[in-house]
Amino acid sequence: MTLFAWLSSILVAVIVLTVTAFGLWWERKLAGRMQSRLGPTIVGPIGLFQPIADLLKLVQKEPIIPQRADRALFWLAPPLTTLFALLVAALVPFGPKLAPANIDVGVPLIIALGGLALIPVWMAGWASHNKYALLGAMRAVAQSVSYGVPLVLTALVPVILAGSMNLNSIVAWQHRHHWLVVWPVFLGLPAFILFILAMLAEANRIPFDIPEAESELVAGVSTEYTGMHFGFIYLAEYVHTLVGSAVASTLFLGGWDGPFGPSVLWMVLKTCLLFSVLYWLRWSLVRLRADQLMALAWKWLVPAGLALVLLAAVWTQTPWGR
Amino acid sequence: MAVNEDALAYHHPLYDLMLNVPGLAVGLAPVDRLLTWGLKNSLWVFPMATSCCGIEYMAASASRVDIDRMGTIPRASPRQADVMLVAGTITVKMAPRVKRLWDQMPEPKWCIAMGSCAISGDFYRNLYSVVPGIDTFLPVDVYVPGCPPNPEAVMHGLLRLQEKVEAARAGHPVNAEPPPELFGAISPSLPRLTDQNRPPELSEEQVQASLTVVPEGDPGEVPVDLTPPSIPGALPDGVSTELAPLLKDRFGVAEIPADAPPLVPAERHVELAATLKALGYRQLVFVAASHHPAKKDGEAEAFEVAYALRTVGAGSKVASWRVRVPATESVPTLTPTFAGADWQEREQFDLVGVRFSGHPDLRRVMLPENWEGHPLRRDYPADHAAAPWR
Numbered sequence: 283m284t285l286f287a288w289l290s291s292i293l294v295a296v297i298v299l300t301v302t303a304f305g306l307w308w309e310r311k312l313a314g315r316m317q318s319r320l321g322p323t324i325v326g327p328i329g330l331f332q333p334i335a336d337l338l339k340l341v342q343k344e345p346i347i348p349q350r351a352d353r354a355l356f357w358l359a360p361p362l363t364t365l366f367a368l369l370v371a372a373l374v375p376f377g378p379k380l381a382p383a384n385i386d387v388g389v390p391l392i393i394a395l396g397g398l399a400l401i402p403v404w405m406a407g408w409a410s411h412n413k414y415a416l417l418g419a420m421r422a423v424a425q426s427v428s429y430g431v432p433l434v435l436t437a438l439v440p441v442i443l444a445g446s447m448n449l450n451s452i453v454a455w456q457h458r459h460h461w462l463v464v465w466p467v468f469l470g471l472p473a474f475i476l477f478i479l480a481m482l483a484e485a486n487r488i489p490f491d492i493p494e495a496e497s498e499l500v501a502g503v504s505t506e507y508t509g510m511h512f513g514f515i516y517l518a519e520y521v522h523t524l525v526g527s528a529v530a531s532t533l534f535l536g537g538w539d540g541p542f543g544p545s546v547l548w549m550v551l552k553t554c555l556l557f558s559v560l561y562w563l564r565w566s567l568v569r570l571r572a573d574q575l576m577a578l579a580w581k582w583l584v585p586a587g588l589a590l591v592l593l594a595a596v597w598t599q600t601p602w603g604r
Numbered sequence: 605m606a607v608n609e610d611a612l613a614y615h616h617p618l619y620d621l622m623l624n625v626p627g628l629a630v631g632l633a634p635v636d637r638l639l640t641w642g643l644k645n646s647l648w649v650f651p652m653a654t655s656c657c658g659i660e661y662m663a664a665s666a667s668r669v670d671i672d673r674m675g676t677i678p679r680a681s682p683r684q685a686d687v688m689l690v691a692g693t694i695t696v697k698m699a700p701r702v703k704r705l706w707d708q709m710p711e712p713k714w715c716i717a718m719g720s721c722a723i724s725g726d727f728y729r730n731l732y733s734v735v736p737g738i739d740t741f742l743p744v745d746v747y748v749p750g751c752p753p754n755p756e757a758v759m760h761g762l763l764r765l766q767e768k769v770e771a772a773r774a775g776h777p778v779n780a781e782p783p784p785e786l787f788g789a790i791s792p793s794l795p796r797l798t799d800q801n802r803p804p805e806l807s808e809e810q811v812q813a814s815l816t817v818v819p820e821g822d823p824g825e826v827p828v829d830l831t832p833p834s835i836p837g838a839l840p841d842g843v844s845t846e847l848a849p850l851l852k853d854r855f856g857v858a859e860i861p862a863d864a865p866p867l868v869p870a871e872r873h874v875e876l877a878a879t880l881k882a883l884g885y886r887q888l889v890f891v892a893a894s895h896h897p898a899k900k901d902g903e904a905e906a907f908e909v910a911y912a913l914r915t916v917g918a919g920s921k922v923a924s925w926r927v928r929v930p931a932t933e934s935v936p937t938l939t940p941t942f943a944g945a946d947w948q949e950r951e952q953f954d955l956v957g958v959r960f961s962g963h964p965d966l967r968r969v970m971l972p973e974n975w976e977g978h979p980l981r982r983d984y985p986a987d988h989a990a991a992p993w994r
Contacts, residue, residue: 317667320668335675338643343710496680501684
């Protein structure tokens with residue numbers, strides 16, 4: 283690897299982790315304002331140091347391993363969840379030149395890594411030796427397998443239109459033509475919405491958060507985790523959402539493409555905006571039931587995704603889409 | 605059993621390192637201050653909310669007070685919580701569960717007793733089933749008095765806990781907080797909100813009058829109407845008049861008293877229930893038992909069990925009857941006829957000690973399995989010192 287690639291990898295990792303840490307703060311502020319509260323205000327200026335205090339608290343807590351847990355898997359699972367969520371960030375281009383891993387099969391690799399992030403979740407659920415954790419993990423697996431299908435199908439729409447699986451080429455195509463949600467709008471906008479829905483389900487966020495439904499499963503997969511191990515699982519969820527927003531911005535919102543200024547700024551701006559919209563959804567909607575969740579995936583999202591892929595293929599053969 | 609708390613307390617390897625390597629404690633003092641700052645500004649609460657105090661705690665999380673301002677959020681799993689906030693009455697059956705959840709929390713951890721029930725049991729403290737204060741089995745750090753305390757008091761309790769955390773980490777001696785004093789019960793002299801005569805706004809005289817305590821034993825003139833409401837087409841006890849001939853002719857009921865449900869022979873009452881069910885009385889309203897100790901005139905110890913059924917739908921009618929058996933005998937169960945009788949009969953067995961013959965699962969349902977005696981019997985000692993939660 284060249285020095286430039288190293289530096290850009292580190293830059294991206296730092297950007298993602300910083301934005302995630304303050305994403306925690308931002309979510310609590312946003313949730314507070316939506317419920318006519320203030321959110322954190324006391325710890326630091328406008329409560330800005332709240333994630334730091336939480337982190338310092340979490341590292342000081344006693345690590346507890348249940349007596350009958352699988353010790354190795356129990357220890358390994360939480361860091362892996364964060365790692366796999368972060369890996370995806372390496373593939374996202376933050377600028378025409380600023381892509382830590384600019385590879386030609388970017389889209390399938392992102393989907394594959396998203397699926398891989400499921401394995402530590404299952405590990406955590408299995409190793410905890412706790413019925414709530416196991417049920418949560420089973421739900422997470424079932425949900426991710428189901429929603430992986432519409433995720434792949436909708437990600438194929440920009441691939442077909444741009445004629446490339448390289449994320450940077452897809453953004454470059456949008457730079458030359460239009461952002462995908464702008465034109466062809468009848469393909470881009472539904473595909474974007476479907477992608478966001480499937481991505482929310484992959485990240486286990488409301489309205490698809492049955493794997494950690496508090497009213498039924500205590501805290502789902504993370505039920506038995508204390509201290510920083512819980513911190514990793516907590517962080518991974520936010521990194522997953524953030525990186526998912528970044529991927530959605532790349533595929534549908536033109537990625538680093540902007541009218542002026544540096545490309546990184548536009549990428550971060552779009553990602554943060556989408557991230558906030560996802561939190562807006564989270565604090566507005568209620569949780570779907572398990573059967574409703576499956577019905578939505580297989581009865582609506584999968585057929586709609588298939589139709590969009592076919593339409594996109596037809597559109598590329600018309601004079602306007604060529 | 606005496607437990608050495610110091611031996612059980614968890615020390616983070618970071619502290620051990622700082623304390624055991626000479627000079628490191630001085631060098632890392634700023635780090636320690638930073639860690640303390642993190643610890644006290646991120647108190648995640650495990651709401652052990654069992655009653656009305658829980659509602660006030662929820663209000664403390666909502667707007668106006670918003671304890672999220674100081675970084676306090678609720679966690680559903682005890683593994684991720686720092687503070688156990690016991691909000692509400694803890695019963696003897698609940699106490700072992702509370703203790704277990706407390707043991708599942710990782711160190712360092714703290715406990716807040718919110719409300720007079722958690723602090724002392726309050727006016728339930730002499731009740732057979734209530735723990736008189738959670739500090740009988742949990743190390744309470746902060747007491748938040750009130751019945752229930754208002755949300756601001758919850759926030760004040762958390763702020764006091766922050767001070768305590770900081771003082772303890774700075775090495776200052778932190779004395780155990782004394783529980784607040786118990787006040788004498790004051791009967792409310794202001795009319796309640798539900799009172800028809802309560803004016804929309806209270807005058808100054810009324811407020812002043814409410815501050816003067818009415819001495820006990822002088823309730824004043826309180827007209828109480830004990831006559832039951834009259835239901836059209838029913839006897840005073842609610843038994844539909846159409847049932848009187850049925851009871852007299854088929855079930856050998858000699859008389860139908862005006863002030864109590866009619867007494868039916870125990871061996872016939874299952875048949876009566878089935879007959880009534882066929883007549884449309886499809887819902888079992890309640891099963892209630894009472895204990896009658898032996899009297900001096902030679903009347904043997906006995907149990908009475910009252911059942912009530914009702915028709916479903918508009919113009920609902922009620923049918924009720926009593927069964928009386930000597931204390932040595934059992935009452936035939938109604939469970940095969942009304943599945944709803946299962947738990948209600950278990951409750952009567954649990955609290956009064958009536959046996960129901962043919963019941964599929966006659967176990968205790970409310971009290972702990974190892975409870976001795978039946979607390980709603982007349983001969984149950986009122987000052988019964990049951991303390992299995994310790």
